[in-house]
Structures are given as structure tokens and as C-alpha cells.
Amino acid sequence: MSSNASSLVEILAVIAFSTLFSLGGGNGQLAIIQDHWVDLGILSPALFAWAYAIGNFVPGPKCSFVAGIGYFLAGFPGAIACLVGISIPTVVGASLAAHWHDHLRRYVALFMPAAGFVIAGMMLTAGTGLALNITIDPVEYLLVAFIVLGVWLKRWDPGIVVLCSAGLGVLIHLSW
Numbered sequence: 001m002s003s004n005a006s007s008l009v010e011i012l013a014v015i016a017f018s019t020l021f022s023l024g025g026g027n028g029q030l031a032i033i034q035d036h037w038v039d040l041g042i043l044s045p046a047l048f049a050w051a052y053a054i055g056n057f058v059p060g061p062k063c064s065f066v067a068g069i070g071y072f073l074a075g076f077p078g079a080i081a082c083l084v085g086i087s088i089p090t091v092v093g094a095s096l097a098a099h100w101h102d103h104l105r106r107y108v109a110l111f112m113p114a115a116g117f118v119i120a121g122m123m124l125t126a127g128t129g130l131a132l133n134i135t136i137d138p139v140e141y142l143l144v145a146f147i148v149l150g151v152w153l154k155r156w157d158p159g160i161v162v163l164c165s166a167g168l169g170v171l172i173h174l175s176w
Contacts, residue, residue: 055068
């Protein structure tokens, strides 16, 4: 948990606001969360990346990574605040969409192609912000290239690759 714990109201408000940019899964939230907590040093880039990775690895909605963000910021109450922050705009938006579906179908069709580019830009911003804080050794580049070639040419099961990588990471962490 962060030593500079954020208030639950702030967590709920930021997540609710970021949910407005999350069409199709949670990726729109990345840049907003990073800008609000990671760039200010309240949440470390490593914890942010860890929450995002676990949120994408476990079953369920892709946006569930925000529960990890909330937990790292304020413990279990922070995780619950994040889940409530996701739920409020989603429930209101889904209710309005269901009510106005027939009247707004034409506008939604115009909006959807552009939304993909906006979300892709927000993901790129978040990714480059995280990458700036990472130092990668040349051996690690070679290892990544080896794994990519193995998955591509030898048809290695990506799930097995992820599990082996996690196991290797644990072994390296424990040896330090």
C-alpha cells in the first residue's frame, strides 16, 4: 500500500471519471490513472504495471485491474471504492443507452470508429510513461526475442510461456 494513501472519495471520483473513457474494457483508464497517481509518485510504476498485468491475467472484466490500484492506494476500502467508481458510470450509461438505443443508434455508429483511436492513444501514452522508468539489460532483449520466436515459430503455448516466466521471475526475486 502506498505510504501516501489517497482518500476514498478521491479514488472513487478518479476511477468514475476514468471509466467514462473506457469503452470496451478498461484500457482508456490507463492514462488517467497513470497521470493522477503514478506520475505524481503516489503509486509506483511497478505496482501500476503489476495491477494491470494481474487484472488482465485473471478471469473477469478487463477493467478489474482498478481494484488492484485501489488496494495499493488505500487497502481493501480503496479496492471497493474503485469497484463502485467503475459501477456508477457503467450502470448509468447502460441505463441511458438502453432507454435511448433506437434514437441514438446512428450517433453511436459515428462515434465508435473514432473511439478506438482515442483509446489507442491513451494506451500508448500510458505505455510510454511506464517504459521511461524501466531499464532493460541487453540479455533481457535477447530473452524476449527468443521467447517471441519460440511462440511464433515453434507454436509454444503462450499460457505456458507466461507461467514459466512468472516462475522464473519468482526464482530470480527469491535469489536476490
